Amino acid sequence: MTRRPVAVLLAVVLAAAGCTTTEPGGDEAAGPAPTDRSLVGAQAPAVDPTALPTVEREQGPMRLADGLPPPTNRWFSGLVFGDEPQPVFPLPLAVGLTSTGFAYGLPDVRADGTLIAGGYAPQVQVDLGESVTGVVSRYDAATVDVDLVAEDDQVRGTVHLTRGSPVVRYTARTAHGLGLDRSFDDAGAGLPDGVATAEVDGRTHALVGVDGLDAAGALDGSGSTLELGEGESVAWLAAPDDPAGGSAALPELVRAAGEAVEASTVSYATGTDDVTTTVGYETTSGGPAVAVRFPHQRDAADDATCGLGSYATVLGTVDVCRATELSWRSTAREPVVGLDVSDLGEPARDELVEQVRADADRVLAETRPADTYFGGKALARDAELWTLARDLGMDDVAADLRASLLTDLRLWTDPDGCEERPERCFTWEPTLGTVVGQATAFGSEEGNDHHFHYGYFLYAAGLLAAEDAELAEEVAPVVDLLAADVAAAADVPAGDGAPMPALRTLDVVMGHSWASGPSPFGDGNNQESASEAVAAWHGLALWADARAAAGLPDEGLTSQARWMLSLEAASARAYWTDFDRSDPVADGLQADVTSLVWDGKRERATWFSAEPSAALGIVVLPVTGVSTYLGEDPARVRDNLAEALGTTDLWADDATWDVMFGDQLLMYAGLMGPEEATAALEVARELPEDRIDDGSTRSWLLAWLHGRAD
Template sequence: MRTRPFAAVVAAGALLAGCTTAQAPAGPTSSGVEVVEAAAPAVDPTVLPAAEGPDVAMRLADDLPPPTNRWFSGLVFGDESQPVFPLPLAVDVTASGFAYGLPDVRADGTLVAGPFVPQVAVDLREPVTGQVSGYDAATVSVDLVAGDGTVLGELRLTRGSPVLHYTASRDQDVRLSQTFAAAGDLPDDVAAADVDGRRHVLVGSDGLDVTAALAGDGGTISLSAGDAVSWLVEPDTEDGDTEDGDAGTTALADLVEAVRDPVVASQADYATGDGQVTTAVRYETAGGGDAVLVRFPHQAEAADEAACGLGTYATVLGTAELCLGDEIAWHSPARQPVLGLDLSGLSTEQRDELADQVRADVEAALAETRPADTYFGGKALARDANLWMLALDLGLEDEAASLHDSVVADLRTWAEPDGCTTRPERCFTWDPTLRTVVGQAVSFGSDEGNDHHFHYGYFLYAAGVLAADDAALAEEVAPVIDLLAADVAAAAEVDAGDGAPMPALRVLDVVMGHSWASGPSPFADGNNQESASEAVAAWHGLALWADASGDDALSQQARWMLSLEADSARAYWTDFDRDDPVAEGLEASVTSLVWDGKRERATWFSAEQSAALGILVLPVTGVSTYLGDDPDRVRANLAEALGTDDLWSEADTWDVMFGDQLLMYAGLLGPQDAEAALEVARDLPDERVDDGSTRSWLLAWLMTRAAA
């Protein structure tokens, strides 16, 4: 198995991600999404100078794109494999096999934790190394390789399924850490074990009688080459107990029959519309039957025909509902890119005030040298692109022209394909090891693949703004800007010459509806993402750039990604369901750092409560209105971040980290609160204005909200 290109069509906006070992049928999914193959973007990474890649161990088949920024990256990178979380299960490759468990999810204070704890270990009785041999939208295959290079078996993980699958590559006796035996209420060829008060069921595929293959003590199973077994962990029922009674037995028996037909591949598709986007993940089984799947909270607006209500599992993201079907599909509210702010409702006095501030901010921008790294450098370009739009809209022709020349000059510098041959910064290189584009100088581990969508989203946004009405500029910077877009969001694998291709959709986890920020993910809690708002901003920038460069297919894809990420950002970072049983005991209104194995109100850079919310707001643009869909939650989040329910009694309340971002967030509460925020914003200390924004943008945003 290996990755297969994503596909896109302008009319339906469909994407496809599948596996070459199991070709999906063409035509619409059960949710009506058309599946159409797409070409790779017309980019050439080798136009950039090659850089020496990181010295990193990779447990990966030679022809596969290195899977940085994936939920399973910890299996591939680093000296030792890390646990990963297909969810609802957690899995680890051990020194002699593998182990899995169903995390015991608990909330306490500012943390929801569901760490990997092994409940069933599978011992192949000799040292092995796990090597990822294939992956697609929702499945990962791991070869368990002995010291002599022999593959003992293949472990298959399925994102969004409580089933783990193993196929023996040669005859072997496998030792189990739990005793499995026949159960009277299940078919005779199926075995079960009670583990921590919950049944784990062992099922054979292709007619394999598991009970006959088990040794007398139930702790060893004899497998011949080609034999396949799966483990299923039973769900909770509606009352919170595990399955029991006649109804529970019937439901579990139905699940067992589905488990006999294992998932072998998956694909992801989408469709865009004026009011909503639809995302569909199809799961292909060996025999074409239904799969055992779960529906996560962000997928609640169902668009498929899966039979659900079969039980639940607690995950750190919330309660997941168990389903039988070949697809999980869901709707998300459509979000459209927004170019600038609408100043038409401002009074003459407001325009005059704003013009004075724009003049001051333009003067300051022209007096500074923008940062040289990709994160802060990109933020500065996007910041000044916004400032340029304000100057234009206010009729400040001289200021607009001067700032435009400055920003475009810097953008052109960054967009020189061979820039890194003559200078050590403000340029990009091609990393042939990780198959990724790396900006020089690096920041926040960007040379390891970290945060590329955060960084490059700012460049895409700036280029989209500046080239919106300048086709010549778009054509000039396209060779590099298109590479930045492809690096984080290519619709299909990109051939880069010798070696594996650049991956499709490098950072986006389609099943979970959001991106991952760590490149190698060297963590026991899986991958993580902090600034969900910067991920949203990345796809906003992608959409603006696609529009400016005339790429209609990318424009549809970007709108889907923007809508999908915004919906998940609210579902798990800012507006999650506090009444979900999983959240019982959680005392935080936001969880600013989301992992597969935990969620927490914390940041990588500050212990201040305002930081935990501010990092989920910045950068504020015209599309940031998605954050205000629930005004009551906006007010609650602000009260937590600021330590008071009385937001406007003291101006000093806002003299905190990200004070300007929180004021703009408060502007989403309505005109009255926006007016109150505007009064505070005028005198907010300069150091509280984020380096990716200006006081001009702060005032303009709040003025437009107050006039709404």
């Protein structure tokens, strides 16, 4: 959680071979029929945001060209929102705008205690000699253009950033000079003609002409003033580490840096075992760009020349490549309906029936919360309880739970609800182009955490409508809007308001989502609960399957949801729970979990609690049938629990688990194997009621552990 001028369509290529699989411990979830698809520039889903009541909110200044969807929840959101632009982290570089130009630097990445820090520290500053304001004028999945607009409202030049590239490019829109805060000299032997270099903190920085421009010739005698004609471009490249590859490869990298990256594309393919994600770099001549390969992309080399050096980033050591595209694989994940209780023995079944009845009596006597976060969690919790009652043959309890759930779900999904009441309904906010639930929570009115919140609604709707076509059709107008708000495949027009941006929260290059809407932070955007992001795409996949079963238009959503689910689960492990502790970047880190990930730092911390158990629990919850992805390294699960609980003897004392998120951590412990699941089951029976998360029940805790115990 975060406590926090041309319209552009995200080019998405959908190339999917669908399949149906079963996740261990759950029912078979209907998947898309096998098919081959290739859709360039995917169409927006057929939703109408203006069907909701419009409530416009003051969102503050936006440095954004007319017609562009406001880029909330992006790695570069801090450039657009807030009184002053924030530094951003294309990575491995960090870039900041100044009152007269821009600056960039290669962060000095250090680990100490529970923090890996790599903040913005400018090393090369570029000065236009007059006041300018940075305005984002174009963006797509991996590239961003920022126009530098002078006081006469004329664009002097454009800064071009590429996600995952050590290159910053600048194009002059009018003939003018640039002042540099350090001298760049003719590089001399070893590098191509026309290149100038400077030594900055012991590292070579190259100034490269783009599309044949002689960058060295454009410098004055001091090497600190650069004269550019209209339309001319230069680029800066910070040389990589690793003398064995980096310095030898520098000429090759410099030549690639002279290739202008103009846009990016995204494609994916889903299969039985893996999903493949491809990011393509469109350059002026079609040649390769300079890009890095992040830890979650280790196998990305199909159409790339890698091993050209490395950089330290807060995410780990990254390899340098020349590539027209980078493709990488993630383990395929399928949505899971409920928990498998079909093989329980009689004692376990009797225990579970008794607990389900007690939990049902409790939740049916309560009023579910009215805000979109806790209200969504309660719907998801009770939908899970309903699946248990149904699968245990408790028809009376199941009927009562379903009736209660449908009453609330219909309340939330009434398109006109906010014209009649101040809460438990959704509105359209036309300034940001987003759906906002009433009442708000955790800054949701400015775009924060929408995938966390709406993922619970998608999950509940997907479970309840799985075999109820009439219900799916009834709630689809609003539930589809929630899905589009966080995961539309392409921009969604919205009358006179701002369009919904494509893939609002998902950073495709990094393989994970961002939580903050405006990102008003000096360390970039952040995401805390990676597991709730995974849960969001799990909910999206269940809802997509329910829609498909009801005969509603699929529009590729079943494949897209599985891709997003698989991608996010892989990155959640790579950077939150199971990162490589042997990476030199982690030298000095005294934490096995980094629960709060930014572009400029990673830390074992939360927005809401200093308890060690909170740092692990927030990246585990909500435990569902798909959460088995968290247990693929049982030894790491044990280490993470030892850190969170302050002991290596996990079962010495029941009081060990009397901590925040104790129930979620017990379910996490069940992933270590049958013996540990049995031990966890004994503790779970006596766990204090206030240690059961409000998004779960003791019934779900017991059912999860019974399914894994001896």
